[in-house]
Amino acid sequence: MIEVEHLTKRYDGRAAVDDVSFTCAPGSVTGFLGPNGAGKSTTMRMICGLAPPTGGAARVCGVPYRRLANPGREVGVLLDASAQHSGRTGREVLALAAATMGVPRREVDVKLDLVGLGAGAARRRVGAYSLGMRQRLGLAHALLGDPRVLILDEPANGLDPEGIFWMRGLLRDFADRGGAVLLSSHLLREVEAVADQLVVIGGGRVVASGGTDELLADAGTLVRARDGEALRRALAKAGLAATGAAGPAASPGGGLLVPAEPGVVGQAAADAGVALIELRPAGAGGLEHLFLTLTGGTSTKETTA
Numbered sequence: 523m524i525e526v527e528h529l530t531k532r533y534d535g536r537a538a539v540d541d542v543s544f545t546c547a548p549g550s551v552t553g554f555l556g557p558n559g560a561g562k563s564t565t566m567r568m569i570c571g572l573a574p575p576t577g578g579a580a581r582v583c584g585v586p587y588r589r590l591a592n593p594g595r596e597v598g599v600l601l602d603a604s605a606q607h608s609g610r611t612g613r614e615v616l617a618l619a620a621a622t623m624g625v626p627r628r629e630v631d632v633k634l635d636l637v638g639l640g641a642g643a644a645r646r647r648v649g650a651y652s653l654g655m656r657q658r659l660g661l662a663h664a665l666l667g668d669p670r671v672l673i674l675d676e677p678a679n680g681l682d683p684e685g686i687f688w689m690r691g692l693l694r695d696f697a698d699r700g701g702a703v704l705l706s707s708h709l710l711r712e713v714e715a716v717a718d719q720l721v722v723i724g725g726g727r728v729v730a731s732g733g734t735d736e737l738l739a740d741a742g743t744l745v746r747a748r749d750g751e752a753l754r755r756a757l758a759k760a761g762l763a764a765t766g767a768a769g770p771a772a773s774p775g776g777g778l779l780v781p782a783e784p785g786v787v788g789q790a791a792a793d794a795g796v797a798l799i800e801l802r803p804a805g806a807g808g809l810e811h812l813f814l815t816l817t818g819g820t821s822t823k824e825t826t827a
């Protein structure tokens with residue numbers, strides 16, 4: 523439903539997006555991940571026809587976005603939650619959009635309800651909304667035309683943990699009913715629970731992509747021994763590269779992340795007579811480590827989280 527082929531965007535000769543390709547299939551959520559400045563928003567803007575690509579092409583529902591006759595009925599887009607007119611109430615924003623799209627007026631209340639904006643909130647001006655409320659309104663706007671595709675740029679920004687959990691459920695349900703979701707974030711943890719596949723971008727280029735489970739399975743093994751140095755020597759002897767596990771992959775007292783199956787790592791330790799106190803698939807923590815390694819040093823702005 524979304525096809526991105528060799529998309530490239532240059533500003534003043536510098537590539538903000540460099541030869542990016544991926545597809546988002548019906549019935550799936552694609553997590554589009556990368557640090558600040560990686561090129562996520564620029565890619566999404568090109569998909570939605572808001573920025574002309576320097577090279578490559580993107581299609582939504584089989585055609586370039588600009589060729590969709592009534593885009594809101596096919597693709598729900600939330601690129602900037604703060605873009606709504608601050609002087610209008612939440613209900614007015616949706617009512618206007620409904621009229622433009624030819625959506626029955628009753629859908630306004632259905633969608634306000636769906637995103638948890640009650641009657642009181644809907645009567646308030648958008649200028650008085652918190653960022654989380656604006657994100658909810660943006661989601662209601664994106665869902666208004668009952669589209670088959672959702673393109674959402676950092677929709678979890680400003681939502682509290684409960685809001686993020688709620689949004690995951692909503693997006694999962696949307697995909698389970700056959701929709702395609704492209705969801706960007708600079709936080710792996712925000713999307714890994716809901717994304718079927720991940721596209722990781724750093725410095726404008728895709729640095730990793732694939733099924734979330736597959737990437738998790740490939741995330742390596744976390745291993746720890748009381749004698750860390752002996753373990754390092756044992757792994758080196760077996761030709762296994764090891765890095766100090768950091769962040770969520772780390773275990774108390776330190777540990778090593780090894781890009782190999784737990785059985786292979788355990789055998790290497792056993793062969794050298796090193797007693798282990800921990801040996802497990804690194805899973806999500808390992809993926810985070812992989813993500814930080816792959817995108818390391820490519821962030822052009824300070825991370826907000």
Ligand SMILES: Nc1ncnc2c1ncn2[C@@H]1O[C@H](COP(=O)(O)OP(=O)(O)OP(=O)(O)O)[C@@H](O)[C@H]1O
Pocket residue numbers: 533538556557558559560561562563564565708822823
């Ligand atoms: N209109 C523009 N003119 C010049 N450079 C731009 C423009 N838009 C984006 N860029 C640059 O392109 C690069 C990618 O920016 P982009 O906003 O796409 O990244 P991002 O991954 O969405 O980051 P963030 O998470 O901070 O939104 C950055 O270096 C940015 O400064």
